[in-house]
Amino acid sequence: MTMTVEQIDPRLLVPNEGNLRRDEGDVEDLRASIRAVGILQPLVVTRREPVDGEAQTYTVEIGHRRRKAALAEELDTVPCLVAEDAGAALRIIRMLGENGARVGLTESENADAYAQLLLLDWTPEQITAATGRPVEQVKAAVSLAKLPAKARAAADRGALTLEDAAQLEEFADDEKTIGRLLKRGSHGWGLKHVIAEEKAKRERKETVARLKAQLVLDRVKLVSTPQGWGYGTHTMVAAKDLVDADGVRLNPEQVKTKPGFAAIIRDPSTAPRVEIVCTDPAAWAYRTARDVEAEQADPGRAEREAKAAALREALTVAAPVREQFVRESFGSARGAKKVLAEAVRLAVLAPRLLDVGGNESDLVCALAGTALHPAAQTASADRLNRMLVARWVGANETNLRRYEGTYTYAANETQALSYLDALTGVGYQLSDAETELYATLSQPGEDDEEQDDGGDVNISSADELTDDSHIDADGDGDGETCGVDAEIDPVEVAVPDDLSSLDVVGAPVVTGV
Template sequence: MSTRFEEIHIDQLVVHPKNVRRDVGNVVDLANSISEQGILQPLVVAPYLEPHEGELFIIIAGHRRHAGAKLANVDALPCVIRDDINTEPRQLEAMIVENTQRTDLTVLEEAEGYQALLEFPGYSVKSVAKATGRSQATVRKRLLLNKLNEDAKGKLEDHTLNVDQALVLVDFADDEAATENLLEAAATGRNWSYTVTMETRRRDAPAKIEAAQKDLAEAKAKSVPDATRYTGGWERIYENDSNAITIQEHVDAGHLYTLSTWGDVEWYQKPAKTPKAPKPELTEEEKEAKQREAALTAALDIAHAVRAEHIKTVIKAPPEGAADEALYRLLLSHLHAQTALFAEITGRPANRDDDHFAIKAALQDMTVEQMAILLHLTVKSREDDLLKLYAWDAGDYRHTWGPKAWIEDLGTVYHYELSSVEQEVLDHFQAAHDAHLAEIAAEDQEEDEDDE
């Protein structure tokens, strides 16, 4: 690498026409700083490649400092001269690397820089990635952003759209309606996952329907007649991975199909029982209402899948305060019934009208760990049962459903050691059961001896 340091007159410095950073922004504060402190970090420049008179250098890094120096009326600027950056592609590479290392580039400026490099002979995604120190995956993703429409690019620049959302929009670049719906979902912050799933299914549906129709036609499958589709004369066959059969097997079994809006094949059979008399044929309005309900049901299927993914995400990384709120809501549903415990926790008798506020106030100073223990207590406690002698009898059927588990929890959860009195009660019942078993054994032995 050929490098030298010089102070260069500002008139000898040329702004690079392909500067990947489109806008140097407001440089007033920078100009004031330069006036007071000077330029603390040298510019990086390279030989000016176009025919010219005199010694000129093109700016590789430092366009903002150059603009600020101009505003501050500075004559000469400290520069690092890179004589080895002596071709246009290498200059563009250097500008991209310099700006991405300083995080000065927006993702769209970076994308445009990569695209500009690819237009030079001999450049590929692999060589661009190597030259700029980026992974090939990052370069490919950035290049995809060039396909966005201007509206989406604007929202990406002003941070109302993130990169992941923008990459989803690339998949719908040719679908104006879908792009509009996705941009609206991104702007509101709601329904993004639902809208992506909905638009993806809507986009994929025609091809999926066409493929399904081809397979069904080849198998000579028959569809459920429209006239009886909503009259209840058919029984849906629900399949999963363990009981799914082929289209041909459905046809051979006499099953009829319907094809959903999304291209999903649903199979039906005649009920095993004799069907009731068919319902009167639906009016056009009733059919439209049924179709609307079917569409809403299909939409709910998408919403369910999105909710499931969202809940999994929340469980993996709970948002701040979520655990407290979850425990609080569980406690609220249990504590109002525990009048004695409620009074002990809140300091006042239970009143159904203000349970919510009293419990909320009492729990505000509790940690998550304390609320977890309290929740366990409200759900699992069998303290009232343990006032009764039978509850300590392991042989009593009433012991197994609650008191036994509570006695075990006292040790494992609450680290409570049974007192000598409590242990004496357990030993008393154990001795009684041992004696009973010994008595049964003795009776069995006597019967055996009599048989002999």
């Protein structure tokens, strides 16, 4: 075939009427690439029949999106591979498809090939048809092509899956962060945890930037947060903790632009927020309120509360990753068998601990494959086993997520530890926050002597719970479960005929029952 490479004015390029892609889509990313490195891959065009007195024009066979981006960038010329006819262009497309289907390529080489095909107006679905590779893997491979060399090398040696690469795409412009993520977390759930933490960190940075911008608009002075702010003694005091000469508590919004007042960004690494402060209350004749006096009496209290708040925030970040693991691990009859013995054991020894909060009702239904009521009344033994595991997971998640709140009196430490042990036993990797919580709960505390031996006083302040406690989907106590407004009737728990298969010997026992 005869082909030449020429520099052609993009305004002389005419879209092919037979192009399957009717919507060329957003080309902002392509424009940014062109500004940085130019057009690396020539467009494939064919000559059009010249019209008297008009300039030679060309039909675009491959490269419609590059043509659109070049016009938007107002480029004078673009590199074009001029084929002798449309048939030659089709043969080029065919060769590219065959090249993309080669075997023995590394993941990064495949990713580069797919990225090139996308530049040639191929869709992921077309690449799938040509290579036989699932479309999800094709899309993930394209994400890998955007990552720095460290991530590509990790994928080539099997330390980074394509799924992981897709999650890292958000940080493709930050090579240091990519390196830090790959160093901290191995592939799989460990990496998912550090990615979730990094996303939360990035969101907090963006929040700080927005807060600072708003302070500029409001003409409020921004000062640095004193070291150890929130505990100890400082010249600077929060405006909300001050009273004026008449004993009237100050309104931070009303005084924030007055002399002597400024703003600080509190808790930038956990939950960023603005606090209005007085830089020197004594100089401006303000007195501290009772809250400050209480802080001076117990200077370590605020520090302990700040650490606890940071842990609660980290536990909240870790929870969605843990729920994803639970859904993927136990969301089938086969997967439920991994923890069936633990679920049966809890149902036998402490059925009261199977109470599920409304926030976890959807999770229970997803794991069971259906709403528990009324399906449980006619379900087979295998289905009941799966339902029991679903309820066991929901109850344990309800209990564990209580530690994300300020008041944990209703949380059961033994149940939380047993649940985390069960998850790690089937391959889950605890986040740093979950590891810290586990260590804290494992240590005997001062409150243990005030509780019964089993520590079950934390379960409920109500009278003795019945064994047929139900899942309250919306938390209003009406027994509505997964969209069904009815209380679950007692159902026999399906257990194997051979109880020895439950491996009861040496298993942890939930006390306080």
